[in-house]
Each structure stands twice: as C-alpha cells, then as structure tokens.
Amino acid sequence: MPISTKLDYTLAAQKIAFAPFEFQAAKAMIETGILRYIRKNKWSSISQITENLKLTEYGVTVLIEAGIAMNIILEKDNRYALSKMGMFFVCDKMTELNFRFTDHVCYKGLEHLGESIRKGKPDGLMVFGKWTTIYEALADLPDNTRRSWFNFDHFYSDQAFPEALPIVFKCSPKNILDIGGNTGRWAIECLRYSDTVKVVIADHEGQLKDAESNLRKENLLERASFYPTDFLKGIQKLPKGFDIIWMSQFLCCFSEEEIQNILHVAKGSLGKNSRLFILDTFLDKQKNPVAEYILRMTSLYFTCFANGNSKVYHSNTIINCIKKAGLAVKKETNHIGLGHTLLECINPD
C-alpha cells in the first residue's frame, strides 16, 4: 500500500492508534456471521442482515460502519458487500490462523511487550500462569490457546515438509535425530516417506507425550524413540550415530549465544558423513512483503511469550553461528513452502 500524501500518513498513524479496535471489530464481524452473510448475499441492507442473523440493528450498524473504515466492507446506496480484502477473513486459511493465534495466544499478554523487552523475559506469558518459557507451558495452556498455537506453528511447517523430504532423503539416511520434534509431525512424515528409517525425537517431556500419542495413532511407534531434554536450560551433549540431525523451526526459539552453543553440541554428535539440516524462516529470504511482515510480527511473539530473547533472524546471523560453531553450510535452498530456507550443514573437520 503506497503511502504518499499527508492525509495518508495521518490515517496510517490513526490505524495503529486504533489497531485494537480494528482487531476486535474484525473478530466480531467474523463471529456474528456478518462477513459470511454479506459474502453470500451481496449488497444486503442493514435490516436484512439484522433479521437473518438475529442481531440488533444497532449492533449491525456499528460493525458495518467500522468495517467500511477498515476496507473490509463495501457500501453502495445503504447496501453492503464483502470487499476483496474482507474475503481473506472468510476464506483464507492463513489469515484465519494468524488471527486466532493473535486472539487466543497473544491479545491479552501483548500488553506486557514493553516490559518483556526491558526485562528480557517473556512477561506476556504471565497471563496464563507462572512459567519461564512457553515451551514448558504448552501442555498446560487453555485448550483454545494450545490449539491456536499448534495450528499456527504447524500451518507453516506443513507447507514446507513435503518439499524438504526428498532433499533430506537423497542420502538415504538410516536414522534421523529430530531436535525440537514437537508433536511428531516431521517424524511421521519421515517414517511414512521411508519404510526403513528410524527417528529419535528430542524435545520437552510434555511435547514428547503428544508426539508418542500421535505416532501411536499412525501405527508408527516401532521405528521411533524419544529423547526428553530441555534445550533452553543448556545442553552439553546429544546422542551420536545419526546420519541426519534435523532442526525445523527450532533455532528461532533461542538467542544467538544459545544457538551457537546448540550448534557446537550438534557438531560433536555429527559423524563424518552425517548432515545437519536446518529448516527455518529468515527475514531476508522472503519472496513477498506479506511473508516478511508476518515474520517481523512473529518475532514480537518470541519476545513477549516464547522465551524473551529469540526471534526470526536474518539468514546471515544463523550462518555466522554455524561458522562460529565450526560447521560449514554445504547447500542453501530457499523458497520452500511459504518461505522456509533449508540449510544443509556438514562437519568439515
């Protein structure tokens, strides 16, 4: 959206000053069914909407009038239709998941963003309870918070995994160490992709329970095992003897110092012909401004909720960490899924 005149600048500033109004108005327009209704019934009047959705004329009016200001709703002779932008709130999965993530995970706690930055701690997390990081808390978060967190997390990795699989399996690995394996989605993909590969998932005990249950449902437990650990408390070593060590959307959960340490430990566990694959999103490797925008906002989630010192990085930050840990990048593949980069690393020693 090019901004050019003084009025545009003024309006853009007000749109930030009233941003929480926009968010909650959009939510109310979705939840009351107004957006779906005017999508199906183009150019409806206020009274038609009111009658069909069993709302008050007043309630429909204030939301419609706000929707016009937000470019979600179009107006013509006191009749209303969904705008092209409004379509995203009705039809687009990514917009829906981003919206729910902000709503269920972030809205309340974001009030503590400033404090989180001053303290270097994820102060927003306190709205859910007393935890040091969200990774400890995940298993115990309220149901809708937990669901929206995982849906957000999985949506982006789900698009990347199918493209990453053939690259990772080119070397026909016998076994994979899946570091930060979360609820087992990558492990399941691997165990399905190959009939022989074995996978060890390393993560928090809470996530491993979920992972185990998910693998059981898929009848894939036989070639899987679990390695409970807490990377945020600092790790000294990892099990050895894997053809591949895999880290997906994992390093973004740590500070630069921690990343260097993790990569150093990973190096110690890499054999001569082993590969370390890092799948992550980088600010500077995006094809379009939408992906970059989402990543820049997601960094603030890491500040306020995750652990207070992690973020979405520039690729050179991570590549520097890789080099400092004594590893070498053998290949970089960009534009995987919606905006992931796959770094294939080796131990050059």
Added chain:
Amino acid sequence: MPISTKLDYTLAAQKIAFAPFEFQAAKAMIETGILRYIRKNKWSSISQITENLKLTEYGVTVLIEAGIAMNIILEKDNRYALSKMGMFFVCDKMTELNFRFTDHVCYKGLEHLGESIRKGKPDGLMVFGKWTTIYEALADLPDNTRRSWFNFDHFYSDQAFPEALPIVFKCSPKNILDIGGNTGRWAIECLRYSDTVKVVIADHEGQLKDAESNLRKENLLERASFYPTDFLKGIQKLPKGFDIIWMSQFLCCFSEEEIQNILHVAKGSLGKNSRLFILDTFLDKQKNPVAEYILRMTSLYFTCFANGNSKVYHSNTIINCIKKAGLAVKKETNHIGLGHTLLECINPD
C-alpha cells in the same frame, strides 16, 4: 492508501490479524524512546540506539524490525530513521491522545466488544468494575484511564468551542442551560466570553463536583449553578426559562429512542425565543477520511464502554429525531473545529 493488487489485499488482512502486535510495538517504540532518538539522530545504527537508550541489542532489534514492517521506521544500510508516518507518534497531539485513549481506556475491555453487541450492554466496562455506564464510573476510574478519557473528549471539543461561541452568543443570551456539561469547560468559555451570562450545568453528580472545582479555580462560580441528573435513567422535565439550551458531544451518548425523548423534554423547556444548540460530530459531515475513520472507531467505544447502545450518528438520524420531537432546525453550521456540526433548533409551535 489505495489497495490494488492481491498482495496488497493479503497484507492489509494480515495487518488486521496482527493489529494488536502493531499497537503494542508502537507503544514500546514510543515508551523506550526509540522513536524520539532516531528522530533526533537520523540514520542511527542498532548499537548506537542500544547504548544511548540503555536497552539490549535484542530488544532494539525486534522493535526496529517491527517498526520497518509498520512503516514507522526507515532502513538504509543497517541504519534507521523515523518515517513521515512515524513522526505522528512523536509530534502529533491528536495521534498521541487517540493512542492513549485506546491504551488506557479500551485495550483490555475491547476483548468484550462481541459480547457488548450481543447483549446491548457495555461489557468492556467490567474490566474496571461493576457499572452500567461509563458516565457513572468516570469519577472512580483509575487515574490514567480517567485522564486519557477526558483528554480525548476535551481535545475535540476544545477545538470546536472557540468557533461555536460567537454563533451562540449572537442573540446575547442572559442564561444558558448546559446539558451534559461534564467538567465545565463550555461553561467556563461562556462565563469568560460574556460578563453577564449565567450558566446552569446539568450532569451526573460526579462530573458536577469536578465542574464546581474547575469553576472555583477560575473564580467563575458566582454566575454558575448546578443541576444534578442522570439522563440515562430517563428524564421527564428540565428547568425552564433559558435563552439557550446547549448540548455538546451529548446526544452521541444515547440511543435513537433516548435522543428523541431527551429532545422532546428539551422542547418542553424551550421558550418562544429560546434556542437549542446541538454541537456534535456526524459521520457524513467530515471533510477528510481521517476524521471519518476516527469517528467510526469511536462508535465502537460507545458500544463496548459507554452504554452499549450509542454511537457517532449520521446527521440525518439526529435531524429526524429533532423533527420527531417537534423541533425544527433553523441553521446548520459544518466544519467547526476538527469536524463538528452546530445545529441551531427552535420550537416552531
């Protein structure tokens, strides 16, 4: 901001899905002093900002990177400056007051906007305590909430009063009934403008205490008196014998039905040569899209916090109420202050 391509629509939708992130990031950029610093020190590096503001490099980085996505901050060779839009957060009084109003009065309670619409009650108000309307609550709200509410309210009326005074005083009124006189700002203007006029302020007891104290400070109590009442509970009559009845930013606090009743009662109190002056903002009488945007968002404040059934109206809604109450509009003056309209009404009987 013209939106034209599919990418623009997608981005605009994400900006709503992440709107609370934008709001809290802007707040943190203001409160940490980052915006002021890069305004004074154009094209600073992250380390310069970090050192001078005693923040962590991490904290400055995530905010700067978010600020770029929000068009608040400009980037050139890893150095940063304030954008033209960012200037509004540092220099513009209106943006500052809108921002603080959203922050201190609305952020938390806006989560209850949907419920407020379903129930027809200002459910957002519950975050402050158990009240039916914000007008009962005003005297007891937390200090910064109260201050931000009055600053927001006064800012807009303060620009309008000087232009409205000569119009109202053209008929040399002996006495004015100031309905919904709030903390006495209009009364003070009138008592200063004329050495002889007397003013009666009608409002909630809480506000009248403030008004009395403010008039005392100005040494203007001699020609003022007070009429405690609660218009939201329905009024049957008003005192008579005034040359002018005045309602500033008052009718927007009521539903259409209540407005009609209030105007009907006001009619009963208007003498043959009396005038009723209504000063208010109307959605359809704005000169620019910024003013209209602010008013459309402000309607949602009335829904969620004020009383659950009032809003910023279209002028024809109020003019219809005036007619239905048996009054006639003698003159309409638009574009007063930042976007007020002054309606001069008479009793045609």
